[in-house]
Amino acid sequence: MTEITFYQCFQTNILNGTKTITIRDASEKDFAIGSIVDVFTYEQHQWFAKIKILAITPISYHQLNDTHASQENMTLPELKQVIRDIYPNTDQLYVIHYQLVNEEERCRQ
């Protein structure tokens, strides 16, 4: 998998580095660790960044804690609500840690 989409409302937090994880279901758990992935908005499919996949860790919904919330730049209740809205019937989730790839790093490829 070489691309990922995010809801447009998260674009600012991804670009300013305050959101450093995303939590997805099994359909999006198969990124290669260390790979660089193009990031698009979900709504318009507009490219806005490249990220490097650092780690992918299984987690169940009830294990979500304040650390995950702060890595999402949300409160825990906000995060749990967002995840329930996106994945209403899924308990098995995956935390994807990523790092924004800047221009310099991109040119070193």
Ligand SMILES: CC(=O)Nc1ccn([C@@H]2O[C@H](CO)[C@@H](O)[C@H]2O)c(=O)n1
């Ligand atoms: C657009 C699409 O296909 N799917 C998703 C799925 C999740 N997310 C965000 O990841 C975090 C945890 O789920 C929260 O910040 C979510 O809003 C997203 O932006 N887009």
